[in-house]
Amino acid sequence: MADLRLPMHQTEGQQDWIKIEHSETRTSRGLACTEPIVERIARIQADARELSEYYKVESSTSRYKRLHEFYASEIDSLRELAFDSYNQDEKVDYLLVQNYMARAQRTLDLERLRNDDYAEFIDPFAKTIEEWVGARMRVDTIEPKEAAESLDSMTINIANCKDIIKNAKRGAYSKATGYRAAKTVETLRAHLKETYDFYAGYDPVWDWWVREPFTRIDTALGAYRDFIRQELVGIQPGDEDVIIGEPIGRDGLLTELKAEMIPYSPEELIRIAEKEYSWCETEMIKASRELGFGDKWRDALEHVKGLIEPPGAQPVFIKSLVDQATEYVKKHDLVTVPRVAEEAIRMKMMSPSRQKVSPFFLGGPELIVSYPTSDMSHADKMMSMRGNNRHFSKATAFHEMIPGHHLQLFVAERVKPHRQMFETPFYIEGWALYWEMLFWSRGDFFTRPEDRVGTLFWRMHRCARIVFSLKFHLGRMTPAECIDLLVNWVGHERANAEGEVKRSFNGDYSPLYQAGYLLGALQLWRFRGEVVGQGLMGDKEFHDRILRSNMMPVELLRALILNQDLDKDFKSSWRFYGDI
Structure with missing residues (x-):
């Protein structure tokens, strides 16, 4: 039992903190009842991190028991708080941290079951x-x-x-x-x-x-x-390029979908992706006809892949695309762009080794350009250039920077930063892809058929991501079949498809990450229709409210901004795509 006697020189605030720190199993009593929800979130995150570092053997029984006990204690404490006394933002924070801990418990349980297999x-x-x-x-x-x-x-x-x-x-x-x-x-x-x-x-x-x-x-x-x-x-020594991954099964997917507040089954989400793909194929044929390839849209795609920047020119070209998109959103007053966010964009080149798992350029705090280096083989050079051609790049430069990830993360670090703990691909990647959909709908950004082929390629890619990632985790597709799907369904260069699948299943991304792009964008698109489409807000106010709310499942974001009634037993019910 820790000695809670305090040295005389400690301040009242320090004494208060120590009382909270040593009351994990009784945080609902005494001083901890007055703990602000934002501080509670910070404490839970820090405590969970400390316990994970101390009980460091991931497969151990002691780790499982201690973390499970910790989350159960904190959930019980949370449930005793006066939820109805909170304002809307505080209620959302309550639901976010409650969902975070419930997900952590379910994940621990599923991991224990999977460990039993070996x-x-x-x-x-x-x-x-x-x-x-x-x-x-x-x-x-x-x-x-x-x-x-x-x-x-x-x-x-x-x-x-x-x-x-x-x-x-x-x-x-x-x-x-x-x-x-x-x-x-x-x-x-x-x-x-x-x-x-x-x-x-x-x-x-x-x-x-x-x-x-x-x-x-x-x-x-x-x-x-x-x-x-x-x-x-079946992996031989030295064969590190083999892709295996760890399918989590249908129960694992349902756990993840519940945490992400997606009230659809994996099978329904696959059908949504297939329906969206059909739309993309119809639009791709229209662009193909404009380019003189008739209904053979794959020939039009091959033509666009060949429109590449010469060696040495790619960084300047990519920066020009970033500037173009930034000026576009400012001109049409679509979202607030802080001066520092626009001013402080940095760029670096991606290493050849990283290109094996990230074949396309990336963004966020900085712009990372994927382009072949002089020591790559000729075949690898051509695959990299074709996969990062001018018109594919136009559809992703703003996705990665402004108004996409760079702006998104810039605001997230400055407004309600505690909510970065609740990071979700449906918010992060959904936001960036949503802008591709918005720019398409405006009709004055992707004006050339080559540009439309470029952005449709990426839309098809996001449809395929839902299909191959969910089917992989359901045990219905192997990594090799996932690669074939990207090549045959979307038109990827094979090396780029291999990099995409390796990136998806190497353990760096959550099981639903690849599905989050299009599904998150569809959620935000439907939400925009309910708000901007009904005249409740203009585009700029709507987009600024999303950014300033910070990271969370989109259904909860919708409830926050629309000021919907919330209770502590909030359950996902928003069928944003209708019935399938």
Whole structure:
């Protein structure tokens, strides 16, 4: 039990904070009841981060139990607050943090279930590693001889685990299970090394007893990781370009959709994407006819891909597109553009290695231009230039910068920044793609058929992202089939399609991230129709209100701006696309 007695020099404010800090299981009583919701959000985020750093073994039972207990305690405390006394912004913050913690709990539960898939050939040694890492984090007294004996016995346990895999029936473990297990082994190996390094050099007895058995177990863990990758996943040593990913299944998708406040099933969302794709194909044929290719829109697409900037000219060209879009939104008074946001745009070139997973240029705080370097092969150079041609770029320069991500993130850091904790692709990517839809609808931006082909390519791409990402997580498409879909359905260069799929499934993005682009844009487009279309606001006020509300699921954003009645049991119900 912590000693809560306070030194006499502490201020009243410091005393208040310490009372809050030490009342996790009773935050609904006493002073914590008066904790402002914004401060509560900051505290919960900071506490969750601290606990995740301390209970650092991701697959451990102790981590699962402690985080689950933490979120349950905070949810119970939140539920006792006087929700009806809050103003609309505070109610939204309440719902955001409640949703955040409920999602975290559901995710923990699903991860535990997925870990069970490989428990029999990981747990026999993983539990011991978790115990040693926990002892090191608590700075318990560790007997070096005992540690040496434990590490030595783990080598035998790993050999036995290999036999479990060798003797298993064919197909007993999926590739995804093997991929996840191999990553877990590598993570455990890293944690064990950190534990060893903590004592090595400081304690000569530790070195004398532990160095040799640690070296053997470290080697055994590395070999076991490679064994799992080869036997269960089919990845040979050195073959790092193979795309596997970790499908989360239908239950996992439903958990994510609930957290994102999307009241559609994965199957319904796939049908929305297919319907949107049909619209794109119709419009693509119209542009193709204008270019003289008739109904063969793929020929028109190939023509546009060949309209490229020569070596050395791409950065200046991309900057001109950024300036063009900025001047456009200012001229038509579509959104507020702060002077510093426009003034401080920076640019850098993307490395060849990063282009393997991000084949197109990126934006946000800075503009990152994807273009081939001199040492790339001729084929790779041509794929990069064709994928970043003039007219594809026109449709993405403003998506990445102004009025897209650069402006969005600029405002997010300055207005209600605590809501960046509730980052969602439906808001972030939906906002940027929404502007592609708005510029299209105005009829005076994409005036040339080549420009329309360029932006329609990206719209088709976003339709395909919904289809391939959801079908992958449903277990209905392999990564190879996802690549084929991008090539055959959209017209991607194959190397660029491979980079896109690798980027989607390498673990850096949430399962619904790729679906968030078009679905978020469709939400915002429908919302605009309800507000601007009905004369409740002009475009500039509408767009500024969205930016200044900061990040959250779009349905909650809609409820905030329309000042809808909210209660603490708010459930998603907005069928923004109608019934499917």
